[in-house]
Amino acid sequence: MIVDAHHHLWAAGAGYTWLDEPGLEPINRTFTPAMVTAELAAAGVARSVLVEGGRCDTAEAAVLLGHAAATPEIAGVVAWADPCDPHLAATLAGYRALPGGERLVGIRSQVQGESADYLDRAEVREGLATIGAAGLAFDLVVRVDQLPSAARVAAALPDVRFVLDHLGKPRITAGAEGLAEWRAAIAPLADCPNATAKVSGLATEADWTAWTVDDLRPYVAGAVELFGPRRLMLGSDWPVCLLAGDYGTVRAALLDALGELPATERAAILGDTATRTYRLSA
Structure with missing residues (x-):
């Protein structure tokens, strides 16, 4: 089953203020x-994961x-929740009671807006453990x-399934410096068997108007080397990817970058990795 492991949907004026x-x-x-x-x-693509x-x-x-619930192609949903929510278990149970709740497969919070050591906080780790105990993955x-x-928390919570979005958002526009920085930073996370990663969101980390597949290739190759194919999944990051190219263009570039x-x-x-990691129903 071919799966787009990462895309979004939103409505204009519905609270997505970052789009302004x-x-x-x-x-x-x-x-x-x-x-x-x-x-x-x-x-x-047969199925997708809505994030x-x-x-x-x-x-x-x-x-x-x-x-x-209304779209068979959407096999799973990664919803937002605050790991520090004192009523997190009840929040997750409430999600599952909603129409379509059986397709809840993961949780994500906007960690990228927090400090570098946010995931080391005790209250955050407690919340992530609650998410794992509920049978859900956590998108990073x-x-x-x-x-x-991220590597430290994955090592500390081996029973939680962690999914790294967009290969950790490498600084592709920084050239060799960005690549070296990324490889050193991502390797410890790749060493954690409970961590998988999405080959997604790379075109928008490159120059939106001038990127080529060669800009993405070393990061995709590095991910294959460090995580291995059984811990990688492909995602479009549509519609965010439209800033750099349409769905077909970005997907074709990622497939090209995978090589033989x-x-x-x-x-x-x-x-297969997305299906297994998110426990998607065929």
């Missing part, structure tokens, strides 16, 4: 389930799970300088 920043005008509009299913069909979009409130979960949307703390791989390894990255 200059330069984000192309994606500051409504994106619907029908729009993404058209992209999936054109690319030959919270930075609204950072619990009400968004009902919207996203409702989309999943982090900066490169947060990767060391045995069929079983390619199948892992294109769907």
Whole structure:
């Protein structure tokens, strides 16, 4: 089963205030389930994982799970929750009671907006343990300088499934310096068997108007080397990717960057890892 392991949906004026920043005008509009299913069909992708979009409130979960309930192609939802929520277990149970709640497969918070050592905090780790105990994965949307703390928390909580979004958002525009920084920072996380990573979001970490597949290739190759195909999954990061290229262009570039791989390894990255890690239903 081919899976797009990472995309978003949102409505204009629905609380996604980060979209008001200059330069984000192309994606500051409504994106619907029908729009993404058209992209999936054109690319030959069977299922997808819908990820919270930075609204950072619990009400968004009902919207996203409702989309999943009405859209067979959306096999899983990664909803937002605050790991420090004192009622986190009840929040997660509430999500599961919603229409589409059976498709809740993970939780994400906007760690990238926190300090470099945020994931080392005791109250955060307690929340992440609660998420794991609920049978859910935790998506790590982090900066490169947060990767060391991500590795520490993954090692400290071996029973929690951690999914690194966008390969840790490397500084691709920094050239060789950015690549060296990223490799050193991501290697300890890759050593944790409970951590997987998404080959996603790379074009928007490069020069939006001038990037080529060669800019992405060393990061994709490094991820294959460090994580191995069975702990990698491919995601479009649509519609954020539209800042750098349309769905088909970005997906084709990532597939090109993967290079020649045995069929079983390619199948892992294109769907098997996401299906297993998120426990998606076929």
